[in-house]
Amino acid sequence: MTKPANPPYIPFHPNPSKPSFKVPAGAVDAHCHVFGPPNRFPYAPERKYTPVDAPKEKLFALRDYLGFDKNVVVQASCHGTDNAALIDALVNSNDKARGIAVIGENTSDSELQEMNRAGVKGVRFNFVKRLVDFTPRDVLERLAARIAPLGWHIVVYFEMPDLPELESFFTSLPTTVVVDHMGRPDVKKGVDHPEFQRFLKMMDAHQNIWCKVSCPERLTVAGAPYDDVVPYARTLVERFPTRVLWGTDWPHPNMSVEAPDDGMLVDVIPKIARTAELQKKLLVDNPMHLYWT
């Protein structure tokens, strides 16, 4: 029983450009997804959107084309808590992929063990209201307590206006916490706005909080080449060089206007990480530390 694709769902770019920026050897795309194919990996009945299929073969081909070596595949909401497509991608990656799962109270300890063997390194708590139904905090706390002994971390996805309400929860989590897409700042407000400053202060005060300087295509108002997003990502890279990650977000679910050219996204990297040293930390050292050690 597959819901029809939402009419405005925009497929990923069919032929991205070759980036001018050459990523360092061993670079990791630390935020991307696999979707379907639904005859093997059905979408979740409770999903808020139906994506265009984006199977692992296409992800791995894009990885090679852009010059990356590895992927961190993040379970997206359209697959719910069924992590089968994710696990399939990991075990068929030749050790070149790690995963972030989405779990619920029904996830058993043996499923956690299976995911751990496959290369899952964390779980994602999604607070974006258009994507998921509300999960009570005590449920999330119990899930956090179950995954912490595995050495996993927690990825959190939220929109910056919601940070005041969520911050005490994030800072109480017992693991490393990785914030998706810079906490989705409103780039019309500027880096000096109290909302973004609050986010920086949270990272200043909590050494276990990391963030992904990803998704200029989602945050931009001006459009490609996303110069209005660069100051946010650059600030984070320069202030927290050992706690930032970068990812394509391929296949870019729920874009509202157009799918980004993935080659163009890679060409944003030297604007946000302006030295070879910062680039190596962002693309190699930091993700290797979090996902491959």
Ligand code: 0GY
């Ligand atoms: C992303 C962003 C989105 C979707 C999801 O779990 C998801 O469905 O993550 C979004 O729509 O902003 O990270 O890919």
